Amino acid sequence: MSNFKEGSDSEDFGIDYAPAVESTSLLNIKEKYGLFINGDFLDTSSSKFFKTLDPSTEKPLAEITEASAADVDKAVKAARNAYEKYWMNMSGAVRARYLFRIARHLQERSREFAVLETLDGGKPIKESRDVDLPLAAAHFFYHAGWADKLEYAFPQRKIEPHGVVGQIIPWNFPLLMASWKLAPALACGNTVVLKPAETTPLTALLLAEVIQDVDLPPGVINIVTGAGETGSALVEHPNVDKLAFTGSTEVGKLIQRSAVKRNLPLTLELGGKAPHVIFEDAALDQAIEGVINGIFFNQGHVCCAGSRLLVQESIAEHFIDRLQKRIDLLRVGNPLDKNTDIGAINSKSQLERIDKLVNAGIEEGAEVYKPSCSLPENGYWYPPTVLTGVQQSHRVAREEIFGPVLVVQTFRTPEEALEKANNTPYGLSAGIWTEKGSLIHWMAERMRAGVIWANTFNKFDPTSPFGGYKESGFGREGGMHGLAPYLKTKRKRK
Ligand code: NAD
DSSP states (O other): OOOSOTTOHHHHTTOOOOOOBOOOTTOOOOSEEOOEETTEEOOOTTOOEEEEEETTTTEEEEEEEOOOHHHHHHHHHHHHHHIIIIITTSOHHHHHHHHHHHHHHHHHTHHHHHHHHHHHHOOOHHHIIIIIHHHHHHHHHHHHHHTTOHHHHSTTSOEEEOSEEEEEOOSSSHHHHHHHHHHHHHHTTOEEEEEOOTTOOHHHHHHHHHHHHTTOOTTSEEEOOOSHHHHHHHHHOTTOOEEEEESOHHHHHHHHHHHHHTTOOEEEEOOOOOEEEEOTTSOHHHHHHHHHHHHHGGGGOOTTOOOEEEEEHHHHHHHHHHHHHHHHTOOBSOTTBTTOSBOOOSOHHHHHHHHHHHHHHHHTTOEEEOOOOOOOSSSOOOOOEEEESOOTTSHHHHSOOOSSEEEEEEESSHHHHHHHHHOSSEESEEEEEOSOHHHHHHHHHHOOOSEEEESOOOOOOTTSOBOOEETTEEOOBSTGGGTGGGEEEOOOOO
16 A cells, blocks of 8 residues: 655655555454454354444445343353352462463464454554554563462452452554453453444454353353443443443543442543653764654554653754644555554544544644545555644643644743643653653653653563553552452452
8 A cells, every 4th residue: 555655754765665465365354343252253143233344445344243231241140150150169279270361272272362452443453463463461470470469469368359340442552452451350250241332343243253162161250241331331330340441531431430429449541642852962863763662652542642742942943844744754554564664443433533633633723734645545544743833722632632632832941841841731751861760750740740760761561560640540450569459359258
């Protein structure tokens, strides 16, 4: 597929890449998928369906069952039964073996998973191959290690699992978010009903095959597909003991209201509007790569994306000029091509949202920079975009765009950088670039963000807790902190 054409700097360098498109021949996508309940795919004869598409071509990939409230009830019953019959009395060491097996199967089938993730979601294959899959396996490996050591993690408490956990995930890292949720829940001894996002259900359904292959006791993981109504049925179900949600702040608030009424334990991983702060003494080449990675990784569909660039006024013009030159070299196109840097936007509605917000920014006075590139005719595409001249009051400075759009503001002093960085309802992540260690510490201590990277960005590891402040949610995933929400203090038996 064509990438940058006339006027782009890639032509100036005389570089033209031959396409290196990953084959899809190893995939075996079924026409229709049933719900995965009690260790099996349910018969689909009486089901309602929706289609999942390849967002780079708009071609349908498969029909997916839309789970009703009755289906969700079946899944919760299966999870309860599995909890009482197998999982709650199983030793941590045995539970760990299942998690290790899942991790190994993910590694063995990683190419298949990566290609499917890219096809269903639109992200570049080099990202699903080099980031999503290795991290998903790492989460299962890491949590397998904890399953028989929980009493060491919480030495002052007598702990036990909650029971049945309802988990709802978004479409930006479908398999990875499933792994972030499932691995700690299972390691801590809970059983699960998981609802993937409606635009990206396929890797969760492939994971169901892995779950069968590793002989996980039936009902320990159940997967119900569908959209908001299915998610709502899971949230409202009276026999769910804990909820974990990753998605938008708007839906997170609805879920929180429902959980509070029933005093249900809840973790929320929500949106973000991360400041990426560049001081004048930063190593500029590295900082430019960090900024590019921070906002254009996964088309900017990243909750912790460095979407607000705060650059010191003394270097702003030079920095933005270099940044734009670097953006000209990014290759937008076929997500399955290993050369592609920016793939397809996940859905039509997300594309419309990005477009609407960028237009709002332009109307409010921002200047827009987009490289001259030709985009494929079919599918959902948005070029890498930079908005300069942005004021704090502009919508693009405050609202999460969740696309490949960088919003630029400047500052003069560290105090001003800090004030602008914290001037957001969100508090998920932040980045700082400076050679001065003391300035990094000064900023990091005062920034209200759950994850702060210094002289790097978007580094993830299962041992490191991830989560937000303010409207970015509460609770942590990863590390020892990520185990705590899946455990409660043991009640005294009478
Ligand atoms: P979304 O809130 O629309 O959907 C997320 C999930 O919730 C989907 O599975 C969806 O079907 C389900 N859902 C929708 N309405 C529901 C309802 N009323 N009750 C229960 N479930 C419902 O979000 P999205 O557009 O899929 O994802 C993008 C958002 O997710 C962004 O805001 C992003 O920042 C956030 N996100 C956060 C993190 C994090 O770790 N903080 C990670 C990834 C994405």
